[in-house]
Amino acid sequence: EHNSMEEILKKTVVTLPTYEMRDKSPPPPESNSLEFMLFYKSLEKEQRLEFLEKLSHDFGVDHRWASDLAAKLLDTQGRDVATILQVEDRLRYSLTPRYRQLLTHISKVQGGVKFLVDLRADLIEFASSKISDSPHMRDLNSTLKSLLSEWFSVGLLRLERITWQSPCEILQKISQYEAVHPVRNWTDIKRRVGPYRRCYAFTHASMPGEPLVVLHVALTEDIANNIQGIVREFATLDADEDVNKINAAIFYSISSTQAGLQGVELGNYLIKRVVRELQSEFPHMAQFSSLSPIPGFSSWLQGALGQHKKEGRATELLSEQEWREVEDVTGTAPGAPALEALRRLIGTSEWIHSDRLIHSLEPALMRLCAWYLYGEKRRGYALNPVANFHLQNGATMWRLNWQADTSPRGIANSCGIMVNYRYFLQETSTNSAAYMQNKFIKASEQVLGLVSQFQKSSKL
Numbered sequence: 045e046h047n048s049m050e051e052i053l054k055k056t057v058v059t060l061p062t063y064e065m066r067d068k069s070p071p072p073p074e075s076n077s078l079e080f081m082l083f084y085k086s087l088e089k090e091q092r093l094e095f096l097e098k099l100s101h102d103f104g105v106d107h108r109w110a111s112d113l114a115a116k117l118l119d120t121q122g123r124d125v126a127t128i129l130q131v132e133d134r135l136r137y138s139l140t141p142r143y144r145q146l147l148t149h150i151s152k153v154q155g156g157v158k159f160l161v162d163l164r165a166d167l168i169e170f171a172s173s174k175i176s177d178s179p180h181m182r183d184l185n186s187t188l189k190s191l192l193s194e195w196f197s198v199g200l201l202r203l204e205r206i207t208w209q210s211p212c213e214i215l216q217k218i219s220q221y222e223a224v225h226p227v228r229n230w231t232d233i234k235r236r237v238g239p240y241r242r243c244y245a246f247t248h249a250s251m252p253g254e255p256l257v258v259l260h261v262a263l264t265e266d267i268a269n270n271i272q273g274i275v276r277e278f279a280t281l282d283a284d285e286d287v288n289k290i291n292a293a294i295f296y297s298i299s300s301t302q303a304g305l306q307g308v309e310l311g312n313y314l315i316k317r318v319v320r321e322l323q324s325e326f327p328h329m330a331q332f333s334s335l336s337p338i339p340g341f342s343s344w345l346q347g348a349l350g351q352h353k354k355e356g357r358a359t360e361l362l363s364e365q366e367w368r369e370v371e372d373v374t375g376t377a378p379g380a381p382a383l384e385a386l387r388r389l390i391g392t393s394e395w396i397h398s399d400r401l402i403h404s405l406e407p408a409l410m411r412l413c414a415w416y417l418y419g420e421k422r423r424g425y426a427l428n429p430v431a432n433f434h435l436q437n438g439a440t441m442w443r444l445n446w447q448a449d450t451s452p453r454g455i456a457n458s459c460g461i462m463v464n465y466r467y468f469l470q471e472t473s474t475n476s477a478a479y480m481q482n483k484f485i486k487a488s489e490q491v492l493g494l495v496s497q498f499q500k501s502s503k504l
């Protein structure tokens with residue numbers, strides 16, 4: 045088995061031509077790429093890991109060659125610029141990993157790009173599950189990602205609007221891929237492409253019929269604060285749209301479908317492209333916003349409650365008054381049992397059946413959620429992945445909405461709260477740069493107000 049891995053690699057990963065022959069040597073026969081692809085697809089997961097480790101380790105950059113040229117470049121300092129550029133170009137060429145050529149050859153055969161997208165998905169899986177984080181594998185991943193970013197650049201992507209007239213296989217894929225608000229039946233998907241709705245996908249010529257990333261939009265009078273009104277509404281499915289009722293575009297679900305295209309920023313490009321599309325259809329439209337879930341808030345809150353209980357700082361999360369409410373409603377004695385009672389209520393979503401608790405917990409849960417989104421960080425960026433995505437795009441953390449998602453999932457995941465990340469078109473590039481470079485989060489008065497209430501009561 046091993047020698048066949050070695051054999052296949054030696055045979056299919058051709059050596060880099062010399063610098064002089066770099067543009068003159070003919071590509072290897074297509075059969076090379078096809079043999080590599082067939083062999084790789086025949087491997088089990090763990091064998092693929094072994095195979096890719098060999099490929100990245102033994103068929104990467106010729107380090108000796110690169111260091112010789114680096115030394116040569118140092119020697120040519122002070123020489124005329126033409127000589128320096130010459131040697132720099134030789135050095136640049138010597139830093140090309142041998143496998144990079146194989147990847148470009150594969151991309152030219154039928155199904156090659158899709159193969160490479162799926163191969164990168166394997167690389168990402170190996171890296172994220174920490175079963176292999178060798179520097180060579182990281183190099184292979186970044187080489188492949190940069191090639192994919194070129195092949196899937198926005199100019200080569202096609203925007204497709206999905207309607208009830210789209211082919212069944214596309215509608216079926218859209219339903220399958222929907223990651224945020226699962227589609228339950230035909231009526232569901234018919235509504236999502238029906239009146240006051242738009243559904244767009246990016247496709248690519250190398251992967252025909254495959255939506256790469258899908259965006260669902262609701263056309264509303266003003267910025268939506270509730271998802272049930274969008275995914276549950278029994279709008280007559282054949283009504284004509286009344287343009288006077290359309291002033292805002294609400295992005296209520298976005299999903300990328302190819303794990304191997306992670307980091308290629310397709311979702312960001314699709315949102316910007318759809319905004320342009322809607323502006324041409326509705327020139328007066330001026331409000332563009334997401335209505336986003338807040339996955340992870342409930343579990344973060346449970347952790348915070350546990351932490352504060354241990355450190356006896358429970359009053360920093362809820363005020364005395366708020367704790368008393370919890371004690372009254374749950375009939376618990378003052379102090380720690382109230383905190384346990386609250387954790388159980390949150391954990392079982394029971395509190396949603398008590399109008400009194402819904403009313404009394406709103407201020408506390410809203411300011412805790414504002415802090416979770418705005419204050420909690422991972423390597424300096426927003427901890428919540430959906431917040432991080434929209435903030436990278438340059439959106440403003442615009443409005444937290446109480447009771448925005450009263451479905452069991454919405455209550456369990458984020459105590460029913462949802463957030464609008466609003467796209468102020470003139471500000472997105474400035475906001476994105478400020479976030480990416482200085483980790484600055486652009487937030488509205490409502491959000492900043494909730495955050496400062498939290499900070500006052502918890503002296504954070």
Ligand SMILES: CC(C)(COP(=O)(O)OP(=O)(O)O)[C@@H](O)C(=O)NCCC(N)=O
Nearest residue numbers: 223298299300306307308309310311312
């Ligand atoms: C939110 C999504 C679409 C962002 O994808 P994309 O723009 O390609 O970002 P990236 O993967 O290039 O970082 C993607 O992360 C996704 O599908 N997430 C799961 C569903 C969701 N909307 O959270």
